[in-house]
Amino acid sequence: MSANAKEIGLRINGEAVRESVPVRMHAADFLRHRLGLTGTHVGCEQGVCGMCTILVDGQAVKSCLLLAVQLDGADLWTVESLATGDELNELQQAFKRHHALQCGFCTPGFLMLATSLKKRGEPLSRAEIREEISGVLCRCTGYEGILRALEEYLQAPGEKETAGAGVAR
Structure with a gap:
């Protein structure tokens, strides 16, 4: 693994995930581009619009303000976790x-x-x-x-x- 990447482990929507991520990759990009969880939207990329809000360890946070490496060890939930199949919560x-x-x-x-x-x-x-x-x-x-x-x-x-x-x- 290069000095510009770090191995992280976390739970996303109840499932264990382990990935090597660039140290400067934003959490929103990690979710959308690495994991295909495109329900987390990116608007302003400055923490102003709130479109990228996710839950990290039970707290609402704006994922565009976090680096993916900051999620190491976290329990993370995205909008994809809300519905069960076609059943809305x-x-x-x-x-x-x-x-x-x-x-x-x-x-x-x-x-x-x-x-x-x-x-x-x-x-x-x-x-x-x-x-x-x-x-x-x-x-x-x-x-x-x-x-x-x-x-x-x-x-x-x-x-x-x-x-x-x-x-x-």
């Missing part, structure tokens, strides 16, 4: 019911952020939800459908979420 169903997407480019960021918020186990007011989602930008919806979907999801008792994803398995 509770959050995705709420987005569908409330027409909370148009082009869908920002949707993975909102879904992963909301999954992280749900894990806290406390209902949030509309004002608190607005504050929490301010780090994910949407150019299409005007946020009303997103807010309604998140209000429903974050205030509903629902099933207890898994450690990472958001799907009760």
Whole structure:
């Protein structure tokens, strides 16, 4: 292995992964180009838009701000973990019911952020939800459908979420 690469081991969506990665490769590029997990979208590449939000050890993080080598030993979840086959999870169903997407480019960021918020186990007011989602930008919806979907999801008792994803398995 060259000095410009490092071997990393982590769990992604519940599966063990071991890869040699360039030390300067961003986590978003690692997910998309190395592992084919293209649900993690890349927008601004500066941590501003939130489209690349993933869960790392249960916390919502912007993958464009992380290097892949920083994921060594992590438990990582992406938007691909939410549905089971063709079956949408509770959050995705709420987005569908409330027409909370148009082009869908920002949707993975909102879904992963909301999954992280749900894990806290406390209902949030509309004002608190607005504050929490301010780090994910949407150019299409005007946020009303997103807010309604998140209000429903974050205030509903629902099933207890898994450690990472958001799907009760």
